[in-house]
Amino acid sequence: MTDVSSEFDHAAVLAKCANGEHDALHQLYVHEGARILGVVIRIVKDRGMAEDIVHDACLNIWQRADSFDPNKGSARAWIFSVARHLALNAIRYRDREITYDINDPTDVTHDEHFQHAFVVEEAFDWQTGQxxxxxxxxLEPERRNCVLHAYVDGLSHGEIAAHTGAPLGTVKAWIKxxxxxxxxxMA
Incomplete structure (x- = not known):
């Protein structure tokens, strides 16, 4: 029995995605979607969340297909690593969430001091954000964009360098x- 995934040209599909060919992403999803979903479900243990992550992974793959470097590994591994990283990030964020019961009068969030602290914290967050x-x-636009790509979009310095066309050392220096x-x- 032959491995179906070995007959599928993942690198060619990524190249087509990088060129804006929408059908390529559809081909990739039809071919690998179920396997990607399986990997993500094993990580997050929640089918609904996994489906959302696979959707986000497809968007990331579409948007970042041009950053794939065949010298660093196989296209299939790159595709699955995008999904895996999103799944791991989702777990990290899920584990940080604080839940409380609004109907439980013993919950600390009903305490007046907590409510006041929460209002003060929101005001502080707003002022800090402003x-x-x-x-x-x-900041100069190029440098501001590098910082935003690194800390908002989660791109690596290498990905930012590829995206901006600036040398890697320059990107690192700009960000620093x-x-x-x-x-x-901010001080």
């Missing part, structure tokens, strides 16, 4: 200096 926006605006300027501005 200040961060202002500080980001002070920009973070220093942001720290100074």
């Amino acid at each position: 200040q961060m926006d202002s500080c980001l605006e002070e 200096r920009s973070l220093q300027r942001l720290r100074e501005c």
